[in-house]
Amino acid sequence: MWRSLCAVLVALLACLFGLLTFLVDPWITDPPRHHQVDVRTATDYAVTADQTGKLPVLLLMTEAVNAAMVTHALLVADAARPFFQVHLASFGGAYAKLLEESGFAYHVLSPVWTEEQTAAIYAVDQFESFSSPYTKEVLQEQISSSLQLYSKIAPSAVVAFFVLSASISARIARLPLFVDMSMTRETSTDPRAIAVSMPDSGVVAKLGLRTPLSHMASWLMKRLNFITPAFEAVAREWNITGIHLVWDLMEGDYTVISDIPSWAGVDAAALPPQVTYVGPLYGKLKKDIPKEVLQLRERATSEKQPLVWFAMGSSGQPPLVLATLRELLKQQPKWFIVAPVHALLAKLKINASDASAKAEAGLDSPQLYIPPELLPSQKVEPLCDLALTHGGQGTVHTSMCSGVPFVGVGMMPEQDLNIRLAVNKGMAIQAMKFDPPSQIAGLMHDLAHSPEMRIAASKIREECQEYTGEYAFVELIQQKLAGK
Incomplete structure (x- = not known):
């Protein structure tokens, strides 16, 4: 009897540990503040920016399954129009029509997300499923399609709005990668920030569990890597290292935070040099009020x-x-x-x-x-x-x-x-x-x-009114491309 109970307990603990190691890397004792990607891919795939035109080419890649990412891309595209030849690209989605009708050059990359894959993206994003649509095969095709586009239009830089495969494809092409983020990994994983995100009237707060649970959640979030194995495997094929945690997929050579530091409780002076706050970015569609x-x-x-x-x-x-x-x-x-x-x-x-x-x-x-x-x-x-x-x-x-x-x-x-x-x-x-x-x-x-x-x-x-959002974003791109 007792042996059976012990066996069941051991099996449950093993399953729990297996799930834990699937979700996170528990062996990292000191997760990095910001990732450093090492690219050793042959320079045969490097793209030299087109210098023949009057304006340099800027490629904005966005996930058209998400309305916010599309509107962010369109905001930056409009602000960049006087300084760049702007191109837009996506892997399709419910909001691709906004990109098609934007007036900018628009490229549909492959494979185009299916409805099932789109649902899976949202389920993973909301921690309701651990079945990632980012398989090795999907990533390989996304990267191949992206590399073909880079070679065709020769951009000076790539700006990614939640296009995770760009963390690999832009590095292969040796193109500067700018990534739009909502907050830094430090803000998102800080125990104090997690604690205050819990409502005052909730069961957790009433039971006095805010502090221990927030520290546990912080430990987990700092080590999340449950969707990264496919990315790591593909990156290794291209001799790229440094992509291991979920956060590594969401940061670029330059990470742009669309928020106000004082709102987020962030000391802008203490940020890593790759991270810049530009102020709010929110949808400003060019439509009349119905x-x-x-x-x-x-x-x-x-x-x-x-x-x-x-x-x-x-x-x-x-x-x-x-x-x-x-x-x-x-x-x-x-x-x-x-x-x-x-x-x-x-x-x-x-x-x-x-x-x-x-x-x-x-x-x-x-x-x-x-x-x-x-x-x-x-x-x-x-x-x-x-x-x-x-x-x-x-x-x-x-x-x-x-x-x-x-x-x-x-x-x-x-x-x-x-x-x-x-x-x-x-x-x-x-x-x-x-x-x-x-x-x-x-x-x-x-x-x-x-x-x-x-x-x-x-x-x-x-x-x-004190922040310029998309205009500050474009100014940052100009400065970095000029080597400032």
């Missing part, structure tokens, strides 16, 4: 009701989005809501452009507008009184720079951190994706009746 939004604003003002911005990004979980939107309509039937969640509802087979489909889904309300396409959030959100968002960095910055208080429901740890920064500024309320939708909708009521948060949000809006 008449439906203006009509809702007019009605909300006339009826003295709030207008809500309900934006859950491209990483929002469709079932949660649907349930929370239903609850908000149920609890606040007089409120007016602009909800750019058409693509998320489509994943549930709900066509939000069809009145009968909306009614069947419990979303039949003249107070609710679900646009069929992305909206120019930088124009629409300032018209709103409060917001409910998923906490993506660009979405949080849009709220902060629009002066709109919000309830944030993070889908992943990074988004919880983004939300907490706004909470600390006094302009947001934090919820968790595991909270009941009725509770999340109830927090919107609390927010609507908090004049203090509206005042705090207005002050934060003024701070945003």
